[in-house]
Amino acid sequence: MKKTGWVLALVLMLTVVLAACGGGSKEGSASPEPSGSQAAATEAPTDGSSTEAPAQExxxxxxxxxxxxxxxxxxxxxxxxxxxxxxxxxxxxxxxxxxxxxxxxxxxxxxxxxxxxxxxxxxxxxxxxxxxxxxxxxxFGVYSDKITSIDELKDGAKIAIPNDPSNGGRSLLLLAQHGLIELDQNAGVDVTVADIKANPRKFEIVELEAATLPRVLDQVDIAAINTNFALEANLNPVEDALFIEDKDSxxxxxxxxxxxxxxxxxxxxxxxxxxxxxxxxxxxxxxxxxxxxxxxx
Structure with a gap:
């Protein structure tokens, strides 16, 4: 009986010790609160960077x-x-x-x-x-594959200009500025071929899509060409144009x-x-x- 009592006492002692050691690990128990630098690390990064996602491109x-x-x-x-x-x-x-x-x-x-x-x-x-x-x-420039000076342009020559109203009018104003035709002064920038007041040298004005003008230079005597299309065709307005608009266009x-x-x-x-x-x-x-x-x- 003494031996049995001693064994029971030892078992009871071990049970108490194990319970004390496992106190914070029971299922469902709250985790300990972070403290000091642990709390700061949880709340914000320490390198000064933002936690926000980068702006989308x-x-x-x-x-x-x-x-x-x-x-x-x-x-x-x-x-x-x-x-x-x-x-x-x-x-x-x-x-x-x-x-x-x-x-x-x-x-x-x-x-x-x-x-x-x-x-x-x-x-x-x-x-x-x-x-x-x-x-x-x-x-805006006027170009030719057939002549090297506007003085060489013959009466009755074929002149190609863009067929859109804005660039067509711009071309006509440029031709008038250089004395090839005369325009109605009341037409303004919206001038069209119908506003040609005088064409004493009987030039034939041909209206074509602007992008095609560099490709038809060999079919006309001169053509008024937008600079972007001229550059695409390896035409330099400064070097190759018979005449161009001034820089105050x-x-x-x-x-x-x-x-x-x-x-x-x-x-x-x-x-x-x-x-x-x-x-x-x-x-x-x-x-x-x-x-x-x-x-x-």
Whole structure:
């Protein structure tokens, strides 16, 4: 009996000790509160970094003519990338789709046209697209594969001009400025072939799609060609044109958006980048007078 009592006492003692050692590990018991630096580490990082997720990159789709517009914007792709804007440059060979796709929200903006063209396009289509930034002037030029001086132009010569109202009128004004035709003074910038008041040398005015004009130079005597299409055809307005507009041309190329997104942060970042000294230097050094910066005029 003494031996049995001693064993029971030993078992009871061990039970008490084990219960004391396992006190905080019972299932469902509360975890101990963190203290000191442990609490601080739980509440905030110690390296000063933010716990917020980084801002999501924004994609900005801009429709352009290949030259010089795409070349200028491609320069800015890495610049805007650092600012959280993925600039997607979409090239077009016509003057209709860039405006249509901006209006239909397939593009965020476009960069290919001047203000008179935009105003005419808006009026004709019932659009409300807006000019948000002036960028550069492309002096319009007259070219030929057949003569090297305008003095060699013969009576009855065939003259090709763009068939869109804005650039067609611009061509006629340039021809009149150099004495080849005379225009109705009341026509303004919306002048058309119907406003030719005098054509004493019987020139044949042929209206064709602007993009095709460099390709028909061998079929006409002279052609008035937009600088972007001239550059694409390896024609240098300064060196190859018989004559060009002066640098005070009102036909400044512009960045165009919709009223609903004109103040968006990504658009404003693009405008600031387009007006940077780097873009001004790029235009001057790359095009050497064939394209002229307009934002510091």
């Amino acid at each position: 924004v994609t900005l789709k801009v429709g352009v003519s290949p030259v010089p517009h795409a070349e200028i914007l491609n320069l800015l792709v890495p610049v805007l990338k650092e600012q959280g804007v993925n600039l997607e440059v979409v090239e077009f060979s016509d003057y209709l789709q860039p405006n249509i796709q901006v209006f239909e929200k397939q593009l965020d903006a476009n960069f290919f046209q001047h203000t008179p063209y935009l105003e005419k396009f808006n009026a004709d289509h019932g659009y409300d697209l807006v000019n948000v930034a002036s960028v550069h002037v492309e002096p 009102p036909y400044v190329n512009i960045l165009v958006t919709r009223p609903d997104n004109k103040d968006d942060e990504a658009i404003q970042k693009l405008i600031k980048a387009l007006h940077s000294p780097e873009v001004e230097t790029f235009i001057n050094e790359t095009y050497k007078g064939a394209v002229v910066p307009a934002f510091n005029k």
